[in-house]
Amino acid sequence: MDSKNILITGGAGFIGSHVVRLFVNTYPEYRIFNLDALTYAGNLENLKDIQEKPNYTFVHGDITDIDFIKNLFCEHRFDGVIHLAAESHVDRSITDPLAFAKTNILGTMSLLNAFKELWQDNWEGKRFYHVSTDEVYGTLGETGLFTEETSYDPNSPYSASKASSDHFVRAYAETYGMPIVISNCSNNYGPNHFPEKLIPLFINNIINEKPLPVYGDGNYTRDWLYVIDHARAIDLVFHKGENRETYNIGGFNEWKNIDLVKLLCKLMDAKLGREEGASEKLITYVKDRPGHDLRYAIDASKINRELGWKPSVTFEEGLAKTIDWYFDNKEWLHNVTTGTYQEYYDKQYQNA
Ligand code: NAD
Numbered sequence: 579m580d581s582k583n584i585l586i587t588g589g590a591g592f593i594g595s596h597v598v599r600l601f602v603n604t605y606p607e608y609r610i611f612n613l614d615a616l617t618y619a620g621n622l623e624n625l626k627d628i629q630e631k632p633n634y635t636f637v638h639g640d641i642t643d644i645d646f647i648k649n650l651f652c653e654h655r656f657d658g659v660i661h662l663a664a665e666s667h668v669d670r671s672i673t674d675p676l677a678f679a680k681t682n683i684l685g686t687m688s689l690l691n692a693f694k695e696l697w698q699d700n701w702e703g704k705r706f707y708h709v710s711t712d713e714v715y716g717t718l719g720e721t722g723l724f725t726e727e728t729s730y731d732p733n734s735p736y737s738a739s740k741a742s743s744d745h746f747v748r749a750y751a752e753t754y755g756m757p758i759v760i761s762n763c764s765n766n767y768g769p770n771h772f773p774e775k776l777i778p779l780f781i782n783n784i785i786n787e788k789p790l791p792v793y794g795d796g797n798y799t800r801d802w803l804y805v806i807d808h809a810r811a812i813d814l815v816f817h818k819g820e821n822r823e824t825y826n827i828g829g830f831n832e833w834k835n836i837d838l839v840k841l842l843c844k845l846m847d848a849k850l851g852r853e854e855g856a857s858e859k860l861i862t863y864v865k866d867r868p869g870h871d872l873r874y875a876i877d878a879s880k881i882n883r884e885l886g887w888k889p890s891v892t893f894e895e896g897l898a899k900t901i902d903w904y905f906d907n908k909e910w911l912h913n914v915t916t917g918t919y920q921e922y923y924d925k926q927y928q929n930a
Protein backbone atom coordinates (compact mmCIF):
# COMPACT_ATOMS: atom_id res chain seq x y z
CA MET A 579 0.00 0.00 0.00
CA ASP A 580 1.32 3.48 -0.91
CA SER A 581 2.12 6.13 1.65
CA LYS A 582 -0.83 8.44 2.02
CA ASN A 583 -1.93 11.36 4.14
CA ILE A 584 -5.31 10.51 5.66
CA LEU A 585 -7.45 12.99 7.56
CA ILE A 586 -9.83 11.53 10.15
CA THR A 587 -12.21 14.12 11.62
CA GLY A 588 -13.76 13.69 15.06
CA GLY A 589 -11.04 11.22 16.03
CA ALA A 590 -11.13 12.17 19.71
CA GLY A 591 -14.79 11.12 19.98
CA PHE A 592 -16.33 7.73 20.63
CA ILE A 593 -16.28 6.03 17.21
CA GLY A 594 -13.54 8.24 15.78
CA SER A 595 -11.04 7.19 18.45
CA HIS A 596 -11.54 3.51 17.55
CA VAL A 597 -11.14 4.32 13.85
CA VAL A 598 -7.95 6.35 14.47
CA ARG A 599 -6.45 3.54 16.59
CA LEU A 600 -7.29 0.90 13.96
CA PHE A 601 -5.76 2.96 11.12
CA VAL A 602 -2.64 4.03 13.05
CA ASN A 603 -1.92 0.43 14.11
CA THR A 604 -2.88 -1.29 10.85
CA TYR A 605 -1.31 1.12 8.34
CA PRO A 606 2.14 2.29 9.52
CA GLU A 607 2.78 3.53 5.94
CA TYR A 608 -0.09 6.05 6.22
CA ARG A 609 0.23 9.38 7.99
CA ILE A 610 -2.94 9.70 10.05
CA PHE A 611 -4.07 13.21 10.98
CA ASN A 612 -6.79 13.41 13.62
CA LEU A 613 -8.65 16.72 13.40
CA ASP A 614 -10.90 17.43 16.36
CA ALA A 615 -12.30 20.56 18.03
CA LEU A 616 -12.36 18.78 21.43
CA THR A 617 -15.95 19.68 22.25
CA TYR A 618 -17.49 18.15 25.39
CA ALA A 619 -17.57 14.85 23.42
CA GLY A 620 -13.92 14.87 22.33
CA ASN A 621 -11.33 13.48 24.69
CA LEU A 622 -7.65 12.87 23.95
CA GLU A 623 -7.54 10.38 26.83
CA ASN A 624 -9.30 8.05 24.37
CA LEU A 625 -6.06 7.89 22.34
CA LYS A 626 -3.37 7.79 25.04
CA ASP A 627 -2.03 4.45 23.80
CA ILE A 628 -1.24 5.67 20.27
CA GLN A 629 -0.42 9.35 20.75
CA GLU A 630 3.35 8.78 20.44
CA LYS A 631 3.19 6.68 17.26
CA PRO A 632 5.29 8.18 14.45
CA ASN A 633 2.45 7.98 11.89
CA TYR A 634 -0.03 9.89 14.10
CA THR A 635 -0.63 13.65 14.35
CA PHE A 636 -3.33 15.43 16.32
CA VAL A 637 -4.66 18.72 14.94
CA HIS A 638 -6.83 20.85 17.21
CA GLY A 639 -9.34 22.67 15.01
CA ASP A 640 -12.91 23.28 13.98
CA ILE A 641 -14.31 21.88 10.72
CA THR A 642 -16.61 24.93 10.41
CA ASP A 643 -13.61 27.30 10.24
CA ILE A 644 -13.50 27.48 6.44
CA ASP A 645 -10.14 29.27 6.02
CA PHE A 646 -8.42 27.10 8.60
CA ILE A 647 -9.68 23.95 6.83
CA LYS A 648 -8.62 25.21 3.41
CA ASN A 649 -5.10 25.95 4.68
CA LEU A 650 -4.86 22.59 6.44
CA PHE A 651 -5.75 20.77 3.20
CA CYS A 652 -3.20 22.82 1.23
CA GLU A 653 -0.50 22.12 3.81
CA HIS A 654 -0.99 18.34 4.11
CA ARG A 655 -2.60 17.49 0.75
CA PHE A 656 -4.83 14.78 2.21
CA ASP A 657 -5.35 11.86 -0.19
CA GLY A 658 -8.26 10.58 1.82
CA VAL A 659 -10.74 11.98 4.32
CA ILE A 660 -12.77 9.90 6.77
CA HIS A 661 -15.30 12.32 8.18
CA LEU A 662 -16.83 11.53 11.57
CA ALA A 663 -16.81 14.91 13.36
CA ALA A 664 -20.35 15.86 14.28
CA GLU A 665 -22.74 16.86 16.97
CA SER A 666 -24.15 13.41 17.63
CA HIS A 667 -26.71 13.42 20.46
CA VAL A 668 -30.42 13.58 19.50
CA ASP A 669 -31.52 15.13 22.82
CA ARG A 670 -29.03 17.99 22.45
CA SER A 671 -30.28 18.58 18.90
CA ILE A 672 -33.76 19.13 20.32
CA THR A 673 -32.54 21.87 22.65
CA ASP A 674 -29.97 23.44 20.29
CA PRO A 675 -30.78 22.61 16.63
CA LEU A 676 -28.68 25.42 15.14
CA ALA A 677 -25.48 23.99 16.61
CA PHE A 678 -26.24 20.79 14.70
CA ALA A 679 -26.86 22.64 11.43
CA LYS A 680 -23.57 24.48 11.84
CA THR A 681 -21.31 21.53 12.62
CA ASN A 682 -23.02 18.78 10.65
CA ILE A 683 -23.99 20.70 7.51
CA LEU A 684 -21.63 23.66 7.25
CA GLY A 685 -18.72 21.64 8.70
CA THR A 686 -19.21 18.87 6.14
CA MET A 687 -19.46 21.40 3.31
CA SER A 688 -16.29 23.11 4.45
CA LEU A 689 -14.40 19.78 4.19
CA LEU A 690 -15.99 18.90 0.84
CA ASN A 691 -15.06 22.27 -0.56
CA ALA A 692 -11.45 22.13 0.61
CA PHE A 693 -11.10 18.61 -0.87
CA LYS A 694 -12.64 19.76 -4.16
CA GLU A 695 -10.36 22.78 -4.45
CA LEU A 696 -7.33 20.62 -3.82
CA TRP A 697 -7.97 17.73 -6.21
CA GLN A 698 -10.66 18.61 -8.75
CA ASP A 699 -8.26 18.42 -11.69
CA ASN A 700 -7.13 14.91 -10.76
CA TRP A 701 -9.21 12.68 -8.51
CA GLU A 702 -7.00 9.62 -9.13
CA GLY A 703 -6.40 7.66 -5.89
CA LYS A 704 -8.44 10.09 -3.80
CA ARG A 705 -11.45 9.38 -1.59
CA PHE A 706 -13.86 11.33 0.64
CA TYR A 707 -15.65 9.00 3.07
CA HIS A 708 -18.64 10.40 4.93
CA VAL A 709 -19.72 8.48 8.05
CA SER A 710 -23.45 8.80 8.55
CA THR A 711 -26.29 7.26 10.49
CA ASP A 712 -29.35 5.08 9.96
CA GLU A 713 -31.44 7.86 11.56
CA VAL A 714 -31.58 9.62 8.16
CA TYR A 715 -34.14 6.98 7.10
CA GLY A 716 -36.59 8.06 9.81
CA THR A 717 -38.51 5.39 11.65
CA LEU A 718 -39.68 1.85 10.91
CA GLY A 719 -42.96 0.34 12.08
CA GLU A 720 -43.02 -3.07 13.77
CA THR A 721 -41.55 -4.80 10.68
CA GLY A 722 -39.11 -4.17 7.82
CA LEU A 723 -35.47 -3.09 7.61
CA PHE A 724 -33.61 -0.03 6.31
CA THR A 725 -31.86 -0.82 3.02
CA GLU A 726 -29.61 1.47 0.97
CA GLU A 727 -32.69 2.22 -1.18
CA THR A 728 -34.91 3.38 1.71
CA SER A 729 -35.99 7.02 1.22
CA TYR A 730 -34.65 9.64 3.56
CA ASP A 731 -37.25 10.77 6.11
CA PRO A 732 -35.41 12.30 9.11
CA ASN A 733 -37.41 13.27 12.19
CA SER A 734 -35.01 15.01 14.59
CA PRO A 735 -32.82 18.06 14.05
CA TYR A 736 -29.83 15.70 14.44
CA SER A 737 -30.99 13.29 11.74
CA ALA A 738 -32.12 16.16 9.48
CA SER A 739 -28.64 17.70 9.72
CA LYS A 740 -26.99 14.35 8.95
CA ALA A 741 -29.39 13.75 6.03
CA SER A 742 -28.55 17.18 4.68
CA SER A 743 -24.82 16.49 4.93
CA ASP A 744 -25.31 13.15 3.09
CA HIS A 745 -27.10 15.02 0.28
CA PHE A 746 -24.23 17.50 -0.04
CA VAL A 747 -21.72 14.65 -0.25
CA ARG A 748 -23.75 13.04 -3.06
CA ALA A 749 -24.12 16.41 -4.77
CA TYR A 750 -20.33 16.94 -4.80
CA ALA A 751 -19.96 13.55 -6.49
CA GLU A 752 -22.60 14.33 -9.13
CA THR A 753 -21.51 17.92 -9.75
CA TYR A 754 -17.72 17.78 -9.44
CA GLY A 755 -17.03 14.05 -9.91
CA MET A 756 -15.69 13.78 -6.37
CA PRO A 757 -14.90 10.14 -5.42
CA ILE A 758 -17.11 9.70 -2.38
CA VAL A 759 -18.48 6.86 -0.32
CA ILE A 760 -21.08 6.98 2.47
CA SER A 761 -22.02 4.52 5.19
CA ASN A 762 -25.09 4.64 7.41
CA CYS A 763 -24.71 2.77 10.66
CA SER A 764 -27.02 1.75 13.49
CA ASN A 765 -26.50 2.43 17.23
CA ASN A 766 -22.96 1.79 18.41
CA TYR A 767 -21.93 0.80 21.94
CA GLY A 768 -18.60 -0.03 23.58
CA PRO A 769 -15.59 1.53 25.33
CA ASN A 770 -15.21 5.36 25.37
CA HIS A 771 -18.92 5.99 24.78
CA PHE A 772 -19.86 9.34 26.33
CA PRO A 773 -22.33 8.81 29.20
CA GLU A 774 -25.13 10.89 27.71
CA LYS A 775 -26.17 7.98 25.45
CA LEU A 776 -28.38 5.16 26.75
CA ILE A 777 -25.90 2.36 27.54
CA PRO A 778 -23.03 4.33 29.17
CA LEU A 779 -25.47 6.68 30.95
CA PHE A 780 -27.26 3.72 32.51
CA ILE A 781 -23.98 1.95 33.42
CA ASN A 782 -22.86 5.11 35.22
CA ASN A 783 -26.22 5.56 36.95
CA ILE A 784 -26.34 1.93 38.08
CA ILE A 785 -22.85 2.24 39.58
CA ASN A 786 -23.99 5.38 41.42
CA GLU A 787 -27.45 3.98 42.29
CA LYS A 788 -29.19 6.84 40.48
CA PRO A 789 -32.58 6.59 38.64
CA LEU A 790 -32.53 5.04 35.15
CA PRO A 791 -34.64 7.47 33.07
CA VAL A 792 -36.48 5.36 30.44
CA TYR A 793 -38.22 7.58 27.88
CA GLY A 794 -41.94 6.92 27.30
CA ASP A 795 -43.01 3.29 27.72
CA GLY A 796 -39.55 1.94 26.81
CA ASN A 797 -40.94 0.05 23.81
CA TYR A 798 -38.59 1.71 21.32
CA THR A 799 -36.26 -0.51 19.34
CA ARG A 800 -32.63 0.04 18.35
CA ASP A 801 -30.16 -2.20 16.46
CA TRP A 802 -26.91 -2.31 18.47
CA LEU A 803 -23.41 -2.79 17.07
CA TYR A 804 -20.10 -3.06 18.96
CA VAL A 805 -18.02 0.00 18.07
CA ILE A 806 -14.92 -1.96 17.04
CA ASP A 807 -17.02 -3.81 14.47
CA HIS A 808 -18.09 -0.42 13.08
CA ALA A 809 -14.44 0.65 12.88
CA ARG A 810 -13.63 -2.60 10.99
CA ALA A 811 -16.46 -1.85 8.57
CA ILE A 812 -15.16 1.70 8.03
CA ASP A 813 -11.72 0.31 7.19
CA LEU A 814 -13.27 -2.04 4.58
CA VAL A 815 -15.53 0.60 3.05
CA PHE A 816 -12.67 3.11 2.85
CA HIS A 817 -10.35 0.65 1.10
CA LYS A 818 -12.72 -1.60 -0.86
CA GLY A 819 -16.05 0.22 -1.21
CA GLU A 820 -17.17 1.39 -4.64
CA ASN A 821 -17.20 5.08 -5.43
CA ARG A 822 -20.57 6.79 -5.05
CA GLU A 823 -22.00 3.81 -3.16
CA THR A 824 -23.75 3.74 0.18
CA TYR A 825 -23.25 0.88 2.64
CA ASN A 826 -25.61 0.20 5.54
CA ILE A 827 -23.88 -1.16 8.64
CA GLY A 828 -25.76 -2.80 11.52
CA GLY A 829 -25.61 -5.49 14.13
CA PHE A 830 -28.59 -7.69 13.13
CA ASN A 831 -29.27 -7.13 16.82
CA GLU A 832 -32.58 -5.47 17.68
CA TRP A 833 -33.51 -4.73 21.28
CA LYS A 834 -36.46 -2.93 22.81
CA ASN A 835 -35.00 -0.33 25.17
CA ILE A 836 -36.73 -1.77 28.22
CA ASP A 837 -35.45 -5.31 27.53
CA LEU A 838 -31.94 -3.98 27.00
CA VAL A 839 -32.10 -1.98 30.24
CA LYS A 840 -33.26 -5.06 32.17
CA LEU A 841 -30.39 -7.13 30.71
CA LEU A 842 -27.92 -4.39 31.63
CA CYS A 843 -29.33 -4.28 35.19
CA LYS A 844 -28.87 -8.04 35.53
CA LEU A 845 -25.27 -8.00 34.25
CA MET A 846 -24.41 -5.00 36.43
CA ASP A 847 -25.92 -6.59 39.57
CA ALA A 848 -23.70 -9.63 39.00
CA LYS A 849 -20.64 -7.46 38.39
CA LEU A 850 -21.29 -5.29 41.46
CA GLY A 851 -22.17 -8.23 43.69
CA ARG A 852 -25.61 -6.75 44.28
CA GLU A 853 -28.71 -8.84 44.88
CA GLU A 854 -30.47 -9.78 41.58
CA GLY A 855 -33.22 -7.22 40.87
CA ALA A 856 -31.52 -4.40 42.81
CA SER A 857 -30.72 -2.26 39.74
CA GLU A 858 -34.13 -2.84 38.09
CA LYS A 859 -35.63 -0.95 41.02
CA LEU A 860 -33.85 2.14 39.67
CA ILE A 861 -35.89 2.10 36.41
CA THR A 862 -37.93 5.31 36.23
CA TYR A 863 -40.26 6.06 33.32
CA VAL A 864 -39.90 9.70 32.29
CA LYS A 865 -41.42 12.05 29.72
CA ASP A 866 -40.84 10.83 26.17
CA ARG A 867 -38.32 12.33 23.74
CA PRO A 868 -40.21 14.59 21.27
CA GLY A 869 -40.36 13.03 17.78
CA HIS A 870 -38.99 9.76 19.20
CA ASP A 871 -38.38 7.26 16.37
CA LEU A 872 -40.10 3.96 17.17
CA ARG A 873 -37.70 1.51 15.59
CA TYR A 874 -34.40 1.34 13.69
CA ALA A 875 -33.13 -1.88 12.09
CA ILE A 876 -30.51 -2.24 9.39
CA ASP A 877 -30.33 -4.65 6.50
CA ALA A 878 -26.54 -5.04 6.35
CA SER A 879 -26.59 -7.68 3.60
CA LYS A 880 -24.91 -5.45 0.97
CA ILE A 881 -21.72 -4.86 2.98
CA ASN A 882 -21.73 -8.52 3.95
CA ARG A 883 -22.15 -9.71 0.35
CA GLU A 884 -19.87 -7.19 -1.38
CA LEU A 885 -17.14 -6.56 1.19
CA GLY A 886 -17.39 -9.68 3.37
CA TRP A 887 -18.08 -7.74 6.59
CA LYS A 888 -20.01 -9.13 9.51
CA PRO A 889 -20.00 -8.36 13.25
CA SER A 890 -17.22 -10.22 15.09
CA VAL A 891 -18.72 -10.24 18.59
CA THR A 892 -22.13 -11.24 19.87
CA PHE A 893 -24.14 -8.70 21.86
CA GLU A 894 -23.59 -10.68 25.07
CA GLU A 895 -19.79 -10.58 24.53
CA GLY A 896 -19.80 -6.92 23.50
CA LEU A 897 -21.90 -5.82 26.44
CA ALA A 898 -19.74 -7.77 28.89
CA LYS A 899 -16.56 -6.20 27.40
CA THR A 900 -18.20 -2.76 27.61
CA ILE A 901 -19.17 -3.15 31.26
CA ASP A 902 -15.66 -4.40 32.08
CA TRP A 903 -14.16 -1.37 30.30
CA TYR A 904 -16.19 1.09 32.42
CA PHE A 905 -15.13 -0.72 35.59
CA ASP A 906 -11.48 -0.69 34.52
CA ASN A 907 -11.64 3.00 33.53
CA LYS A 908 -13.33 4.65 36.50
CA GLU A 909 -11.02 7.64 36.22
CA TRP A 910 -12.11 8.23 32.59
CA LEU A 911 -15.73 8.04 33.71
CA HIS A 912 -15.07 10.38 36.61
CA ASN A 913 -13.24 12.89 34.39
CA VAL A 914 -16.01 13.10 31.81
CA THR A 915 -18.87 13.29 34.30
CA THR A 916 -17.54 16.19 36.31
CA GLY A 917 -17.72 19.86 35.24
CA THR A 918 -20.30 20.81 32.61
CA TYR A 919 -21.69 17.26 32.41
CA GLN A 920 -23.61 17.85 35.65
CA GLU A 921 -25.26 21.00 34.25
CA TYR A 922 -26.38 19.08 31.15
CA TYR A 923 -27.65 16.19 33.28
CA ASP A 924 -29.67 18.37 35.64
CA LYS A 925 -31.34 20.20 32.74
CA GLN A 926 -32.10 17.08 30.68
CA TYR A 927 -33.38 14.93 33.56
CA GLN A 928 -34.91 17.54 35.87
CA ASN A 929 -38.09 15.46 36.38
CA ALA A 930 -36.42 12.05 36.73
P1 NAD B 1 -19.11 11.81 19.37
O1 NAD B 1 -20.08 12.88 19.75
O2 NAD B 1 -18.67 10.83 20.40
O3 NAD B 1 -17.79 12.46 18.77
C1 NAD B 1 -17.83 13.54 17.88
C2 NAD B 1 -16.42 14.12 17.79
O4 NAD B 1 -16.47 15.20 16.87
C3 NAD B 1 -15.91 14.67 19.12
O5 NAD B 1 -14.57 14.27 19.32
C4 NAD B 1 -15.99 16.19 18.94
O6 NAD B 1 -15.00 16.90 19.66
C5 NAD B 1 -15.77 16.31 17.43
N1 NAD B 1 -16.35 17.54 16.89
C6 NAD B 1 -17.59 18.05 17.12
N2 NAD B 1 -17.74 19.23 16.47
C7 NAD B 1 -16.57 19.46 15.81
C8 NAD B 1 -16.11 20.51 14.98
N3 NAD B 1 -16.89 21.55 14.69
N4 NAD B 1 -14.88 20.42 14.45
C9 NAD B 1 -14.07 19.35 14.73
N5 NAD B 1 -14.45 18.35 15.54
C10 NAD B 1 -15.68 18.40 16.08
O7 NAD B 1 -19.77 11.07 18.14
P2 NAD B 1 -19.76 9.52 17.74
O8 NAD B 1 -20.87 8.84 18.44
O9 NAD B 1 -18.38 9.01 17.83
O10 NAD B 1 -20.18 9.64 16.20
C11 NAD B 1 -19.20 9.87 15.20
C12 NAD B 1 -19.87 9.94 13.85
O11 NAD B 1 -20.57 8.72 13.59
C13 NAD B 1 -20.93 11.04 13.75
O12 NAD B 1 -20.83 11.60 12.46
C14 NAD B 1 -22.25 10.34 13.94
O13 NAD B 1 -23.28 11.00 13.25
C15 NAD B 1 -21.94 8.98 13.32
N6 NAD B 1 -22.70 7.84 13.87
C16 NAD B 1 -22.75 7.62 15.22
C17 NAD B 1 -23.42 6.50 15.71
C18 NAD B 1 -23.49 6.19 17.17
O14 NAD B 1 -24.21 5.27 17.58
N7 NAD B 1 -22.76 6.88 18.04
C19 NAD B 1 -24.05 5.62 14.81
C20 NAD B 1 -23.99 5.91 13.44
C21 NAD B 1 -23.30 7.01 12.97
Ligand code: DAU
Binds near residue numbers: 777799
Ligand atom coordinates in the same frame (compact mmCIF):
# COMPACT_ATOMS: atom_id res chain seq x y z
O1 DAU C 1 -28.93 4.99 15.15
C1 DAU C 1 -27.70 5.63 15.17
C2 DAU C 1 -27.73 6.75 16.17
O2 DAU C 1 -27.72 6.15 17.47
C3 DAU C 1 -26.54 7.72 16.04
O3 DAU C 1 -26.63 8.36 14.79
C4 DAU C 1 -26.57 8.76 17.16
O4 DAU C 1 -25.42 9.58 17.07
C5 DAU C 1 -26.56 8.02 18.48
O5 DAU C 1 -26.64 8.94 19.55
C6 DAU C 1 -27.73 7.03 18.55
O6 DAU C 1 -29.00 7.74 18.63
P1 DAU C 1 -30.18 7.27 19.61
O7 DAU C 1 -31.06 8.42 19.86
O8 DAU C 1 -30.81 6.01 19.14
O9 DAU C 1 -29.28 6.89 20.92
P2 DAU C 1 -29.49 7.18 22.47
O10 DAU C 1 -28.45 6.39 23.20
O11 DAU C 1 -29.62 8.63 22.77
O12 DAU C 1 -30.92 6.52 22.76
C7 DAU C 1 -31.15 5.13 22.52
C8 DAU C 1 -32.60 4.84 22.89
O13 DAU C 1 -32.75 4.99 24.31
C9 DAU C 1 -33.59 5.81 22.27
O14 DAU C 1 -34.80 5.12 21.96
C10 DAU C 1 -33.86 6.83 23.39
C11 DAU C 1 -33.72 5.98 24.65
N1 DAU C 1 -33.22 6.71 25.84
C12 DAU C 1 -32.07 7.44 25.72
C13 DAU C 1 -31.58 8.16 26.79
C14 DAU C 1 -30.32 8.97 26.65
C15 DAU C 1 -33.91 6.63 27.06
O15 DAU C 1 -34.94 5.93 27.17
N2 DAU C 1 -33.41 7.33 28.12
C16 DAU C 1 -32.29 8.10 28.04
O16 DAU C 1 -31.91 8.74 29.07
